[in-house]
Amino acid sequence: MLDECQTRSEKLGVLGDVTASRPRPQTIGMNEDAFAVFYERTARPLWAYLLRVSGDRDISDDLFQESYCRMLSANLPTMDAAERKSYLFRTATNLLRDRWRRGQVANRLTAPTESYEENVESRTDLRRAFAELKPRERQLLWLAYVEGNSHEDIGGITGLRVSSIRLLLFRARKKLAGRLLLHRTQRSGKEDV
């Protein structure tokens, strides 16, 4: 009877603790070691994306863990590292979008004051320029210029059409570049005075 219960529980995955004698469980073609490698490669970029696009450290922490858990839980075909990373960012983007819809992430952010940089004041001004963009614009710029994704990849992550991305990215870049240049001009003007 005991044996029968144990067998059924293990079959259902209810009790089966991972022990050294058993093979480690696999998810989306990954065991724990492979996941550790993948995590090492993607954790900081993902966290930076979530932090800079959401502007909120707590939300970034929540969504960061949630993104990995969802990716691991998803019943996906075998993927290479680039596809997995793309899927991870897509999951994070969808979670961010859900938060925006629920109003938990502000559309216009206040620039964070904390920084590891020496010139905090200048950096805060620059961040404000970025924070004043729309969430979609921040996402597109980050995915294109930090992550180096192609328009097709960005389309896969955000769900937008490639033709739209081209235009939206162009406008977002113009807007941010204009603000950064304005800041630079004002800054140099102050220094001259």
Added chain:
Amino acid sequence: MSRIQCERENEVLEACRSDLWTPALREHVSHCTDCGEVIIVAGFLVHEAEIAGLEAHLPSSSLIWWRRQLAAKNAALTRATRPITLVTALSLLAGALALLWFVVEPVEKTAAWSGTAKSPAYLEYLLNLYANSTALTMTTGTLVCLLFGSLYLVWRE
């Protein structure tokens, strides 16, 4: 249609990220407004990413893995106990209906009773009523519920 992207934008972006510039690319950037904007924007964002990387306090991968395993176990537990929950709910529903029937039916039947309600004959009448019809029907109903419940559990397994 107006041109909204320079053909060499990707090259410039790659150079921004790697800080490896060819003389030809430098020459191109000095004339191209689009690429000039790319340098400004990419330079700012890449630097932001570096700072964010320094600020990050990330959990270990084993913690995430463990959390996912825990969630999977909870999901499996929920799946495993779903038939039990379902059969329990059905049993409660069947019990509630039977109780309702148990109370309502004698009231209806005794409406036609002409004698005194407290007389022994009335009690005997009620006992016969339950023994002959209601109890039989309830027993049959219970057995049918058990049969379907068991079949469902077998099917789930």
